Amino acid sequence: MTTSNNESALQFKHVIYSDGATPIINNVTGFFPKGKITTLVGPSGAGKTTLFRLCNGLISPDSGEIIVDGKDINEYEPTELRRTVGLALQSATMLSGSVYKNLSMPLTLKGEILSEEKAINLLIDVGLGSEYLQKNVKDLSGGQRQKVSIARTLVNKPKILLLDEITSSLDRVSQQDIEELIKRINNRSEVTIIWITHNLQQAVSIGDYTWVMMSGKLIESGESSLLNNPQNKSVKRFVQGEIE
Amino acid sequence: MNFLGLALSLIFVLIPIVLSRTLNLGLERDTIIATVRSIIQLLAVGYILTFVFGSDNYIYIILMIALMIVAATQNARKKGATIQGITWKLIGTFIFVEILTQAILLGFHIIPATAQYIIPISGMVVGNSMVLSILFLNRFTAEVETRQDETELILSLGGTPKQAVQTSLITSIKASLIPTIESQKTIGLVQLPGMMSGQIIAGADPVQAVQFQLLILFLLLTTAAVTSIMLGFLSYPTLFNKQMQMLKIREDS
Incomplete structure (x- = not known):
């Protein structure tokens, strides 16, 4: 792959983050190419979710630099950074109430109003019909919640979208649905997508680029096909299912 | 007796x-x-x-009220041990509520400016404010803990700390105020309030006793509302840092 650092949406330079004495992100340097889908894989406890929380500004690194769209994250207002780097989690946490309340939340926080028409368009965009608008989120299935969660994150028009294991608890059909949705979002709006997944097949089929993390370190990165023929011994063992 | x-x-x-x-x-x-x-x-x-x-010396009145505030703070602070600087926040709240209520009572000559009136009423105000603080802090720390996912969700969508804890704050303020409002609805029907009963037993005119009791009830409504709202707005910022990140809840409660 010829992508240079100039074309990166998100760049890490010697980033360290510890929780007390335990290093969780251990001197990570690397980049995520602009407008592409990067899949992020690694065994449990590799620091993948922590990496996302650093990107979204929910936590700050102990040292090192994180560059978002050419600008150091410290130069952003926290709220601006979080709107630029959207985050959707496996838990798809919903605010109690209707789907509309959830979709309009990002604009409500800015003191703006999301029109019903726009909300319906968003729902259609993620493969849900207008009949879902006034539904209570309690009545949604796991897949539907996940779609609402993604649509809600998109309301902020993020340049980078972080997806944390969003399909891991879904059935095969919902999983394919979401995969198609993410590809569509990426093709249409050129949003840079970073997707944490434990499904290596998905990581190869969906990703243009892949990061493999282990014990808080970036072990290997490159085109997603690297997972078919890893160079690093640990990565090889991980791909073969010897490390979970 | x-x-x-x-x-x-x-x-x-x-x-x-x-x-x-x-x-x-x-x-x-x-x-x-x-x-x-x-x-x-x-x-x-x-x-x-x-x-x-x-x-007949105001210094002693002030000393008595200070003693009440110290005792009330000592009692209530354990419930808010997870909130940084809770001692000073409580002291500030109690002093503010005391000054506000006494300013109205004395400013409008509702009560005479004598120790006989100021001290017992202060005792009721500070005591009630203490109970409200405990109710509020109990609920608020529990709400913040159980709603952590929701709080982080709102932060991650670009919300401010105030927006992120708004639900926890409003729920806790309401929950701490409900007992005061509810007990006023049935007062006199089920039981006669303690102060009024005391006055009647001591031989006071029942109507006079009722008038004083009503004054205290209205006073306690203000005390309750101001205490939980003030404490809430003083407490929530300590849960976040300058980068609008949620701080870990201290575990020394």
Whole structure:
């Protein structure tokens, strides 16, 4: 792959983050190419979710630099950074109430109003019909919640979208649905997508680029096909299912 | 009532002790400690009040109120140990509520500016403010803990700390105010309030006693609302840092 650092949406330079004495992100340097889908894989406890929380500004690194769209994250207002780097989690946490309340939340926080028409368009965009608008989120299935969660994150028009294991608890059909949705979002709006997944097949089929993390370190990165023929011994063992 | 009458009233302490013993409730020791403490504390207060009322010096009034605030803070701060600087936040709240209520009472000449009125009413204001603080802090720390996902969701969508804890804050403020409002709805129907009963037993005109009781009830509404709202707005910023990140909840509660 010829992508240079100039074309990166998100760049890490010697980033360290510890929780007390335990290093969780251990001197990570690397980049995520602009407008592409990067899949992020690694065994449990590799620091993948922590990496996302650093990107979204929910936590700050102990040292090192994180560059978002050419600008150091410290130069952003926290709220601006979080709107630029959207985050959707496996838990798809919903605010109690209707789907509309959830979709309009990002604009409500800015003191703006999301029109019903726009909300319906968003729902259609993620493969849900207008009949879902006034539904209570309690009545949604796991897949539907996940779609609402993604649509809600998109309301902020993020340049980078972080997806944390969003399909891991879904059935095969919902999983394919979401995969198609993410590809569509990426093709249409050129949003840079970073997707944490434990499904290596998905990581190869969906990703243009892949990061493999282990014990808080970036072990290997490159085109997603690297997972078919890893160079690093640990990565090889991980791909073969010897490390979970 | 004379001291013989008071001694005989200990029968009412003996009954729960005997019941606790019989049913193995294990509350005998606490009941005895509570009884001894209440006798010593109230008798001491009785003698101190006699001295203060007689001396006619504002310094003693201020000292008495300061003592109440220190005792109330000491009691309430344990419930908010997870919130940074809770001691000063409580002291600030109690002082503010006390000044606000006394300013209205004395400013509009609702009560005379004498120790006989200022001290008992201050006791009710600070005591009620303390109970409200405990109710609020209990609920608020629990809400913040159980709603962590929701709080982080709102932050991650670009919300400010205030927006992120708004639900927890509003729920806790409302929950702490409900007992005060509810108890006022049934007052007089189920039981006569303690202060009013005391005045009537002491021989005061019942209508006069009711007027004073109403004053106290209205006063306590303000006390309740101002305490929980002020404490809420002083407390929530300490849960976040300058980068609008949620701080870990301290575990030394």
